[in-house]
Structure formats: structure tokens, C-alpha cells
Amino acid sequence: MTLRLARATTDLPPAGWQLLPLRFHRLDPDSILVTNLVGEHAFLTESQLLSVLDGTCTNQRLLAELRAKHLIQVPGERLPAELLAIKLRTRLRRLPDSTGLHMFVVTLRCEHTCRYCQVSRQSTAKSDYDMSEETARRALDLAFRSPSPHLKLEFQGGEPLLNFPLVRWIVAEAKRMNEVHSKQLAFVIATNLALLDDDVIEFCGQEDVYLSTSLDGPADVHNGNRRRPGQDSWERTVSGIRTVQQTLGPGRVSALMTTTEASLDRPQDIINSYAELGLRHVFLRPISPYGFALRRRGGAGYGVQRWLTFYEAGLDHIIDLNRHGVPMVEAYTAIVAKKMFTNDDPGYVDLTSPAGIGLGALVYNYDGDVYASDEGRMLAEMNDHTFRLGNVHRSSYRDIMLSDQLLQPLQESFTLSAPMCSTCAFEPYCGADPVFHHTTMGDFAGQKAMSAFCQRNMGVFTAVLRRAREDDFTRELFFRWAQQ
Amino acid sequence: MTADVEPATITFDRATVELDAVQRAAYAVAATMTVDIRVSANEYVCTLFPRTAGTDLHDLQHQMRSEVIDQTLRLRIGQQTEPLRNLIFALAFSQTGLADPEAPES
Numbered sequence: 001m002t003l004r005l006a007r008a009t010t011d012l013p014p015a016g017w018q019l020l021p022l023r024f025h026r027l028d029p030d031s032i033l034v035t036n037l038v039g040e041h042a043f044l045t046e047s048q049l050l051s052v053l054d055g056t057c058t059n060q061r062l063l064a065e066l067r068a069k070h071l072i073q074v075p076g077e078r079l080p081a082e083l084l085a086i087k088l089r090t091r092l093r094r095l096p097d098s099t100g101l102h103m104f105v106v107t108l109r110c111e112h113t114c115r116y117c118q119v120s121r122q123s124t125a126k127s128d129y130d131m132s133e134e135t136a137r138r139a140l141d142l143a144f145r146s147p148s149p150h151l152k153l154e155f156q157g158g159e160p161l162l163n164f165p166l167v168r169w170i171v172a173e174a175k176r177m178n179e180v181h182s183k184q185l186a187f188v189i190a191t192n193l194a195l196l197d198d199d200v201i202e203f204c205g206q207e208d209v210y211l212s213t214s215l216d217g218p219a220d221v222h223n224g225n226r227r228r229p230g231q232d233s234w235e236r237t238v239s240g241i242r243t244v245q246q247t248l249g250p251g252r253v254s255a256l257m258t259t260t261e262a263s264l265d266r267p268q269d270i271i272n273s274y275a276e277l278g279l280r281h282v283f284l285r286p287i288s289p290y291g292f293a294l295r296r297r298g299g300a301g302y303g304v305q306r307w308l309t310f311y312e313a314g315l316d317h318i319i320d321l322n323r324h325g326v327p328m329v330e331a332y333t334a335i336v337a338k339k340m341f342t343n344d345d346p347g348y349v350d351l352t353s354p355a356g357i358g359l360g361a362l363v364y365n366y367d368g369d370v371y372a373s374d375e376g377r378m379l380a381e382m383n384d385h386t387f388r389l390g391n392v393h394r395s396s397y398r399d400i401m402l403s404d405q406l407l408q409p410l411q412e413s414f415t416l417s418a419p420m421c422s423t424c425a426f427e428p429y430c431g432a433d434p435v436f437h438h439t440t441m442g443d444f445a446g447q448k449a450m451s452a453f454c455q456r457n458m459g460v461f462t463a464v465l466r467r468a469r470e471d472d473f474t475r476e477l478f479f480r481w482a483q484q
Numbered sequence: 485m486t487a488d489v490e491p492a493t494i495t496f497d498r499a500t501v502e503l504d505a506v507q508r509a510a511y512a513v514a515a516t517m518t519v520d521i522r523v524s525a526n527e528y529v530c531t532l533f534p535r536t537a538g539t540d541l542h543d544l545q546h547q548m549r550s551e552v553i554d555q556t557l558r559l560r561i562g563q564q565t566e567p568l569r570n571l572i573f574a575l576a577f578s579q580t581g582l583a584d585p586e587a588p589e590s
Binding site: 018019020021022023024026037053081082084085086088089092419420423447449450 | 508511512513514515554555557558560561562564565568569571572573574575576577
């Protein structure tokens with residue numbers, strides 16, 4: 001049997017196409033990024049864009065590319081709209097299944113006094129700042145009301161290992177409750193690892209609990225930021241990471257870094273310190289403008305451009321490591337790459353629209369107050385309770401999820417309607433952050449022309465696109481990260 | 485900080501430019517200038533106030549002019565593609581069940 005393949009496209013005559021919804025952004029004088037509703041994109045010159053818009057383009061190769069990427073269609077076609085709808089629904093598929101991440105602040109106590117700590121630290125002797133079993137039980141009741149079939153319970157502080165008995169209790173109680181609910185449960189302890197001992201290791205092994213820690217890089221950077229009696233935070237953290245890797249497995253512990261002034265000239269050193277520990281994911285995070293960090297400014301004085309310089313140098317170093325056979329991933333770039341190069345959305349709470357507050361995550365503070373995000377809790381430490389949605393002892397699930405404190409910021413920050421966002425070519429890659437904009441600009445949407453969130457993310461998107469365009473190895477690397 | 489410097493003026497022909505595009509452009513350039521928009525018989529008269537002293541007024545005019553052109557294109561694209569955009573969103577959300585009433589509180 002002879003199989004004949006029909007030619008997929010034929011030459012389009014002048015004005016023989018119509019635009020599908022698209023947005024554009026000038027990357028540089030010679031290049032304009034054009035994206036469709038789901039982030040499929042092409043790079044055009046200004047004259048090419050104008051010729052496509054006014055129907056005079058004769059570049060059949062360009063027209064074929066734009067048609068394949070659902071930026072234009074032949075009048076009367078139905079399939080492109082249907083395919084775009086399917087892709088759009090795929091990107092938003094997590095929306096009906098809110099809320100996946102539930103953070104339990106089991107204590108505010110901590111034995112560290114980190115320069116950038118975002119919550120008020122308390123003496124380790126004050127059990128007044130510990131969550132009670134009754135509060136935890138009510139928080140679990142709310143968590144299990146979430147439609148999401150996957151629940152991740154994350155234990156935060158302070159230092160959650162200072163209230164380890166409650167962590168044990170919550171894990172056991174959640175598993176007991178799940179005999180009825182049959183959700184997919186995951187547990188993470190966000191800990192500095194300084195208090196890691198055999199009991200904790202054994203518990204994490206038996207109960208399949210993951211550990212997430214903070215590692216700011218080499219000892220001098222880390223210990224300068226993260227202070228504790230004995231000035232041995234780095235030594236304890238590194239020892240803890242190695243212990244977990246050896247006893248539970250290399251994938252059972254991950255680390256996050258926070259960029260301070262001391263980090264800005266050291267991206268390579270920071271990344272190398274992760275590589276030396278066998279940690280394959282580095283998240284080059286800027287410092288947050290919340291809570292205690294804003295009051296003490298532990299290195300928070302640097303602007304967006306200095307962080308972007310740091311990020312790009314770090315990203316280039318990670319690409320070079322991969323080029324030489326060391327498989328490292330920059331976590332934020334991987335999130336962006338998934339949004340940029342696939343039809344999926346990772347649902348990362350800080351880079352999604354509608355915003356991730358409430359829908360992606362809920363935070364149960366030690367005293368039972370429920371916050372729309374961890375940043376909302378940090379803001380409360382500055383006596384700004386804008387994002388407090390209720391209290392586990394007084395509020396129902398409906399009270400919390402339909403509260404004006406949640407719905408108003410979600411609505412006002414929605415990127416498909418927010419000024420500048422709705423026409424921005426980067427919108428499919430970006431997200432809404434009403435907590436950041438409330439904190440820095442005084443309203444939930446923010447004035448995007450002056451928004452540090454907008455500048456930072458546009459800088460990241462531009463950096464990622466430029467590297468993917470200029471280098472085949474980097475493009476393939478980003479594609480691999482996008483598939484993870 | 486708003487600088488105490490002389491503003492620049494730029495006009496747009498009402499026959500070729502929509503007020504919406506001028507307003508959107510004024511919003512988009514807000515990091516470098518604030519814009520006062522007044523309507524005359526045939527023109528939109530925009531007075532550009534630089535945010536920082538020493539800003540080249542010609543640069544401000546170029547930036548505003550360029551932004552108005554981009555916003556005009558965006559409006560045109562938006563108008564041309566609105567029916568398809570609505571269709572795509574209707575298709576995307578028609579099978580999600582998001583309109584279903586929430587189950588009663590237990």
C-alpha cells in the first residue's frame with residue numbers, strides 16, 4: 001500500500017489569513033516576540049509583524065510558521081480555535097482542583113536569628129507560640145475539604161523540629177483521615193536541619209516525609225545570613241543534608257537559597273556549593289519584601305537589576321556545568337521553561353493567574369489564623385492582616401474560600417484583565433502576585449510600569465528566550481527542564 | 485521624585501489615534517514620565533512630565549510616540565481577534581463544570 005501524505009499547508013494569498021488572538025513585545029530593535037493565548041511564540045521583525053497584521057506578507061515560510069503556532073489561521077477554519085481551547089484548558093486544569101499546598105506553622109520558635117527572617121522569632125522556651133493539637137485538627141479538617149486530589153502538607157516555623165511531637169501527630173492524623181478521603185498525600189518539613197537527629201530521620205523514613213532546607217551557599221555567605229549560637233549553621237545544614245542523603249536517599253532533601261547583598265557577587269560559588277553536595281536543583285531566589293526582612297533589611301537593599309545580573313550569571317554557570325556533564329537545574333527557569341515550551345502550567349503559586357493565594361496554598365498559623373499565602377502571614381507580622389482569611393476555630397471552609405479577603409485580590413490582580421498584563425506578550429508565562437503588589441505599591445494589581453515583580457519577571461523571560469534562541473544546547477537543556 | 489523641569493508636549497491626530505491608545509500608552513510609560521492628556525478639536529494634546537531631572541525631552545516624546553503606535557496596534561489586534569478570543573474561551577470553559585453550584589457545607 002502506498003501512503004500519500006497531503007501537503008499540510010498551501011501558499012496563502014495576500015489577506016488570505018486572519019489573526020488569532022496574539023500579543024507582541026519588542027525584545028530589541030530587531031526582534032519582536034509574538035505569543036498566542038497559550039504562550040506558543042515566534043520572533044518577527046517589525047516589518048514582518050506589520051505585513052502580517054495588514055495582510056501583505058508574502059513570506060510563505062513565515063506564514064506557515066505562524067499558522068503552525070496558531071498565531072494566524074485561514075478564514076473559516078475551526079480546528080485552530082478548538083486546539084487552542086484544549087491547550088488553554090490544559091494550562092488551567094488545576095484551577096477546579098484547588099488547594100494543593102497546606103502549610104502548618106507548628107511553632108514560631110527558632111534557634112536561628114537569620115538576618116532576612118520573615119517572621120518574628122521567639123525564644124525557644126516560649127511554648128505560647130506552638131500550635132496545639134486542637135488547632136492542627138481543625139486545620140486538617142479544612143485541608144481535607146479542598147477539592148484537590150493531591151494534598152501536600154508542609155511543616156513550617158520558626159523551626160518546626162522544635163515542635164516535632166505535633167509534626168508526628170499531624171502526619172498520623174492526616175493518614176488516618178485519608179482512609180476516608182483517599183487523596184494523594186505528601187509531607188514536607190521545612191527545616192534548617194540544625195536539630196536533625198536519629199528520631200527525625202527514622203520518622204521521615206517510615207512515614208515518607210521529605211525535608212526542605214535553606215542553604216545560602218558557601219560557609220561564609222550562609223553563616224553571615226543565618227546566625228545561631230556557635231555560628232555553625234552551615235556546618236549543621238551540610239551535615240544534615242549528607243545524613244539525609246545517605247540514610248533516606250539523595251532525592252529526600254532539597255534546598256533553597258535566598259539572595260542577599262553578600263550573594264550578588266558569588267553566583268558561581270553558591271551553585272558550586274550545591275553541586276558539591278549532590279543537590280541538582282538551585283533556586284536563585286530574590287529576597288522577599290515581607291515581614292522582618294523589611295524591617296532589618298538583611299541585604300534587601302539591592303534593586304531588580306542587580307538581582308537580574310546575579311541570576312543571569314548564575315544561569316550561565318549552570319548551563320556551563322551541564323555542558324560539561326554536571327546535571328544542574330535552575331528551578332525558577334525550569335518553571336518558566338515549562339510555561340514557555342509546553343502547554344502545561346506547573347501551578348507554581350508565585351507565577352500563576354488567577355493568583356496562587358488561597359487557590360494554590362493555604363497557611364495555618366500557630367494560633368489558628370488562616371492566611372492566603374506564606375507571604376500574607378509574614379505581612380501579618382508587620383500588623384497588616386489584609387490576607388488573613390479567617391481562623392480555624394471560627395471559620396468554615398466556605399467562609400475562607402469565599403471571603404472578600406481572598407476574592408478581591410484574586411479578581412483585581414487577574415492578568416487577563418489587569419492593565420498592561422492583559423496585552424502583554426509575556427502574560428502566558430507570568431502570573432499575578434497581589435501580596436507583593438499590595439506590599440510594595442498599595443494595591444492588588446500594582447502599576448506594572450513601575451512594578452519590581454514585572455521588571456524581574458520580564459528580565460527572566462527575556463534572558464531565557466534569548467539564550468534558547470542563541471544556542472542549540474541551551475534550548476535543548478531548557479526543553480529537558482520543561483519536561484521534568 | 486518628580487523633577488521641577490519644563491514638560492514636553494506632543495500631539496496626536498484624533499482621526500488616526502484612539503483616546504484609549506493614548507491613555508494606555510500614558511499608563512505604560514509611567515515609570516519615566518507622567519502624562520496630562522487634553523482634547524482639542526482635532527488632536528489629543530499630551531504634556532509629558534519627566535520623573536527625573538535631566539531627562540532628554542526628545543527621548544520622552546519618542547518613547548510616548550512609539551508607545552502610542554504599539555498600543556494602537558494592540559487595540560487593532562484586540563478588535564480583530566475578539567470574536568475568536570471569545571470562542572476559544574467559551575470552548576475552553578464549556579466542559580470544566582466550574583459553573584456547578586458548590587456542594588452544601590458539611
